[in-house]
Every structure is written in C-alpha cells, then in structure tokens.
Amino acid sequence: MLRAYRSDDVRQAEAPLLERGVPLMDRAAAALATEVIRRVRALGNRVPGTEVLGLVGSGNNGGDVLFALARLARRGVSASAILTGTPHAAGYAAASRAGVRFADAGTLRSLAESAEVWIDGLVGIGARGPLREPALEIVRELEEVRVGRPVEPLVIAADLPSGIGADDGTVPGLALRANVTVTMGIAKPGLVLDPGRRYAGEIVQVPLGLEEFLPSEPALLSVGARDIADMWDVPGPDSHKYSRGVVGVMTGSLRYPGAALLSTSAALAGGAGMVRYAGPRETSRLVVSQHPEIVTDMGRVQAWVLGSGVNMDDPEAASEVARRLQESITAGIPVVLDAGAITLLGSIDVPSTVVITPHAGELAELLAARGEPLSREEIAAAPSRAARLAATLTGATVLLKGSVDVACAPDDPLWAQGGAAGWRATAGAGDVLAGLLGSILAQWGDELADLGKGHGIPARLAAAASYIHGRAAAIAYGTGRPIVASEIAGAIPQAIGEALASTGE
Numbered sequence: 222m223l224r225a226y227r228s229d230d231v232r233q234a235e236a237p238l239l240e241r242g243v244p245l246m247d248r249a250a251a252a253l254a255t256e257v258i259r260r261v262r263a264l265g266n267r268v269p270g271t272e273v274l275g276l277v278g279s280g281n282n283g284g285d286v287l288f289a290l291a292r293l294a295r296r297g298v299s300a301s302a303i304l305t306g307t308p309h310a311a312g313y314a315a316a317s318r319a320g321v322r323f324a325d326a327g328t329l330r331s332l333a334e335s336a337e338v339w340i341d342g343l344v345g346i347g348a349r350g351p352l353r354e355p356a357l358e359i360v361r362e363l364e365e366v367r368v369g370r371p372v373e374p375l376v377i378a379a380d381l382p383s384g385i386g387a388d389d390g391t392v393p394g395l396a397l398r399a400n401v402t403v404t405m406g407i408a409k410p411g412l413v414l415d416p417g418r419r420y421a422g423e424i425v426q427v428p429l430g431l432e433e434f435l436p437s438e439p440a441l442l443s444v445g446a447r448d449i450a451d452m453w454d455v456p457g458p459d460s461h462k463y464s465r466g467v468v469g470v471m472t473g474s475l476r477y478p479g480a481a482l483l484s485t486s487a488a489l490a491g492g493a494g495m496v497r498y499a500g501p502r503e504t505s506r507l508v509v510s511q512h513p514e515i516v517t518d519m520g521r522v523q524a525w526v527l528g529s530g531v532n533m534d535d536p537e538a539a540s541e542v543a544r545r546l547q548e549s550i551t552a553g554i555p556v557v558l559d560a561g562a563i564t565l566l567g568s569i570d571v572p573s574t575v576v577i578t579p580h581a582g583e584l585a586e587l588l589a590a591r592g593e594p595l596s597r598e599e600i601a602a603a604p605s606r607a608a609r610l611a612a613t614l615t616g617a618t619v620l621l622k623g624s625v626d627v628a629c630a631p632d633d634p635l636w637a638q639g640g641a642a643g644w645r646a647t648a649g650a651g652d653v654l655a656g657l658l659g660s661i662l663a664q665w666g667d668e669l670a671d672l673g674k675g676h677g678i679p680a681r682l683a684a685a686a687s688y689i690h691g692r693a694a695a696i697a698y699g700t701g702r703p704i705v706a707s708e709i710a711g712a713i714p715q716a717i718g719e720a721l722a723s724t725g726e
C-alpha cells in the first residue's frame with residue numbers, strides 16, 4: 222500500500238530528526254547522485270565525463286541538488302549549475318569545492334543542449350502557487366531545448382517536478398517534466414494524482430526514517446498487489462455460493478445491450494458466488510446466452526450494480542433504478558451507481574455504501590445539478606478536489622474515473638490508482654469496472670451493512686476494484702496493443718489470482 226503525505230506533515234516529521242542532527246539533506250543528496258549514476262550506466266554511458274546540469278533554486282530543494290552535484294563532480298562528472306537566486310550556503314560551498322561550475326542564465330540554453338542529464342532542484346515542497354520568475358523562464362527555455370534536441374535529456378527531479386502542487390497534483394502553470402523523480406522520505410499526493418503524476422515519471426522513494434513521526438492517517442493511499450488478499454474473499458471449506466456474496470445487476474437496455482453483458486461478465490469474474498440479472502427481457506436473453514450461470518429470478522443480493530447502459534430517458538427504467546436504489550439504502554445494501562443513474566443523486570443524499578462511478582463528464586453533470594458547477598476541464602485539473610466535493614455534497618463514495626482513478630467518501634482518506642496505460646480508455650471499460658466493484662462489494666455486503674455507513678471501506682474497495690481493473694487491462698494490452706472492454710473483463714480472474722499470489726510490492 223502506497224502512502225502519501227502532505228508537505229506540512231513531511232516537514233513536521235523532518236523536524237525531530239533534524240534536531241537530533243540526522244543529516245537528512247546529505248542522505249537525500251547521496252540518493253539523488255546514486256540514482257543519476259545508475260541511470261547513466263543503464264543508458265550504457267560512462268559516468269566520468271558525463272555532462273550534468275543542475276537547476277538550483279534558493280531553498281533546500283536546491284541544496285539537495287548542490288550536494289548531489291558535488292558528489293557527482295567528485296566521480297568525474299562534468300557538473301554545472303544554474304542558480305535562480307542566493308543558494309543554500311553549505312551546498313554552494315560543497316559544490317564549489319568539488320569543482321561544480323556555476324553558469325549564468327545566459328548560458329542555460331547551450332548547457333541544456335549538451336548535458337545528458339538535467340537535475341531539477343528549482344523548488345520542492347516549499348513551493349507555493351504557480352512557478353514564478355526566474356524559475357518559470359528557465360523551465361520555458363528548457364522545454365524548448367528539449368523538443369529541439371535529437372536525443373532527449375534524462376531529467377531527474379529532486380523530491381518533485383518543479384511546478385506541480387505537492388499536496389494535490391495540480392499544475393497551475395508550467396512544470397518541468399521528469400523521467401524520474403527521486404522523492405525524499407515519503408511520497409507526496411501530487412506524485413500520484415493527475416495531472417502532477419504525468420510530470421513525475423518513475424518514482425524512486427528515498428527512506429529517511431520519517432515514518433515514525435508521520436501522522437497515522439496519510440493524505441492519500443494507493444492499493445498494491447499485496448493488499449488484495451485483505452479485501453478479496455478467498456472461499457474456504459464452509460463457503461457456499463450465497464456466503465460468497467450475490468450481486469444484483471440492473472444494467473443495459475435496448476439502446477445499450479452490451480453494457481448488460483460487460484457488467485455481468487465482470488461481476489462473475491470478480492468472484493462473487495452468484496450474479497442475478499434484472500434487466501429488460503431482451504438483454505436478459507443476451508446475458509444468459511453468453512453466461513448460462515447468470516440467474517434471472519430475483520432473491521436476496523448483497524450488492525447492486527445499477528445504471529450502466531440503462532436508458533434513463535425511459536421513465537419506466539429510470540423509476541425502476543430509483544426504486545432499487547431506495548430499497549437498497551433502506552436495507553443497508555451497498556450499491557454501485559453508474560453512468561446515467563448517477564444523476565439520481567442530483568436531488569437525494571445517500572450513505573457512503575452507495576458508490577458512484579462517474580467519469581469527468583458525468584461528475585460535471587452531477588455537480589451542476591447540486592449547484593456547484595465545475596467544467597470537465599476544471600475536474601481534470603483537480604480531480605481529487607472534485608471527487609471530494611461530490612462526496613461531501615451527496616454523502617456517496619465517489620470513484621472518479623480517469624487515467625488515475627480517485628476514490629473517496631466525504632471524510633475518509635483519499636485513494637488513487639494509476640498506472641494503467643491509455644489502452645484502457647475504451648468503450649465499455651467503465652461497465653466492466655462497475656460490475657467488478659459490485660462483485661467485491663457483494664463479498665463484503667453483510668459486513669458493510671453491519672458497519673452502518675461503511676466506515677470508509679467502500680472507498681477502499683473501490684480502490685481495490687480500480688487496481689484489479691487496471692491490472693486486468695494491463696494483462697490484456699501486454700506490452701501495448703489495442704484492447705476492447707470484454708478483454709479487460711476476461712483478464713480479471715488472472716489479475717485477482719496474480720495479486721492474491723503476490724508477496725512483493
């Protein structure tokens with residue numbers, strides 16, 4: 222499980238260590254230099270003679286880079302630095318002693334054109350607001366140089382790419398895109414959330430011993446393979462189909478029959494003991510012809526999946542979905558509310574056992590109905606804020622889909638799951654996610670009902686479903702090829718099996 226903390230929490234955790242004289246910056250710089258050397262070698266280059274350009278702001282982030290440049294210079298690297306102001310004094314002294322060359326802004330372009338590696342130490346967790354001059358002009362110029370180069374430089378960010386919001390991943394102005402981010406002590410939410418994540422590249426975490434001084438509640442969590450065993454029900458000798466959870470699925474319509482098939486496929490693949498389908502007669506026939514194990518008579522269920530592909534313009538279908546939603550809330554049964562059915566929450570409040578699964582467009586519609594309009598673009602620029610707002614307004618758990626899926630209930634921590642490539646963005650992939658989430662909620666159904674409002678578990682399960690969905694997509698697209706949503710559903714059992722068998726991550 223990845224845990225990410227806000228800058229204030231990181232600062233507070235650093236304080237007692239610094240008081241004890243723990244050389245945090247030295248450790249951070251050593252890790253940064255080691256990473257540069259490792260990457261240079263991985264490119265097949267010799268370390269001595271490699272040209273490295275450090276971009277050095279006036280704070281401790283610049284200090285990290287100055288000490289790292291000093292270490293690199295002692296290894297024979299040809300190290301230069303561009304300063305934005307008065308630098309970290311000890312770092313400057315160390316770098317000068319080691320022979321790092323300090324260049325003025327006028328030489329930035331030529332240094333950037335020839336350096337194999339750029340190290341970004343303009344700003345770290347001390348940054349406030351959009352990148353300001355002179356850092357802004359440096360980033361602008363570097364991005365111009367980058368596109369003009371025959372071979373792109375290797376860009377390594379110290380702690381975070383300069384220009385991204387450490388706490389929320391927003392990018393209010395320009396930011397310097399990195400291939401690798403060497404983050405100090407612990408991950409920051411901005412490295413996991415969109416759009417900041419897109420600037421961070423691969424993330425390397427440097428242990429600094431902060432853990433015992435961090436608050437018990439991180440700002441953001443992310444499910445990994447090893448967490449799945451805690452959430453997925455592995456059947457034992459006493460299990461039977463009902464104890465394994467029954468999912469009710471009311472999805473699809475004559476207009477969108479495929480949604481019925483995709484959501485039920487995923488509900489089956491997710492490991493519930495039984496799937497009951499409650500859609501129109503025509504789609505029922507389709508579903509059963511493809512999946513003879515699906516039951517169409519109604520009985521008890523432990524979770525409902527409502528809405529994917531339902532034609533909400535059809536008053537009868539819409540009122541049937543609304544009735545199921547109300548009944549489930551009364552009975553304490555968790556519900557996945559997907560696609561057009563999300564609009565039902567325009568006027569009613571629900572408990573957090575109702576999980577809505579909007580994409581940015583659907584969330585925009587819901588927020589507008591609730592009198593807090595945000596455009597799609599505004600949601601994409603700050604998805605965690607938008608998801609939290611929707612959860613607070615409706616009471617529901619929100620799983621906002623995108624290249625990084627974000628899940629939260631009104632008060633509990635935020636979950637974020639990224640890592641799936643754009644191949645996953647294919648029609649029907651959301652229907653698959655809804656069915657899969659219904660399957661895991663059904664496995665927890667009675668327990669969630671006993672917990673009353675859910676106690677944050679639906680958000681955790683939504684994150685787990687999102688993780689498995691991303692892994693299933695990755696199994697399907699492999700090293701990269703177009704896929705369709707039914708392939709994602711087909712790969713769910715393998716994704717769950719691999720996660721259950723995993724001991725790493």
Ligand SMILES: NC(=O)C1=CN([C@@H]2O[C@H](COP(=O)(O)OP(=O)(O)OC[C@H]3O[C@@H](n4cnc5c(N)ncnc54)[C@H](OP(=O)(O)O)[C@@H]3O)[C@@H](O)[C@H]2O)[C@@H](O)CC1
Binds near residue numbers: 285356
């Ligand atoms: N504490 C430790 O021992 C450890 C800390 N560590 C490292 O320290 C980093 C935090 O250092 P920090 O607190 O000094 O802040 P930092 O990120 O360098 O930024 C401050 C500078 O940026 C400037 N600035 C601000 N906003 C700006 C903007 N929008 N656009 C442009 N400039 C802006 C601001 O200018 P000012 O506002 O003062 O004019 C000031 O000059 C952390 O990320 C990690 O790398 C690690 O080594 C582990 C041990």
Ligand SMILES: Nc1ncnc2c1ncn2[C@@H]1O[C@H](COP(=O)(O)OP(=O)(O)O)[C@@H](O)[C@H]1O
Binds near residue numbers: 625643
């Ligand atoms: N750029 C992207 N990279 C990876 N996954 C994405 C990206 N954009 C969207 N997704 C995922 O693709 C799915 C799309 O779902 P959705 O938009 O609801 O499609 P549909 O309604 O056709 O089922 C979601 O699971 C979402 O997480």
Ligand SMILES: [K+]
Binds near residue numbers: 345378381
């Ligand atoms: K930085």
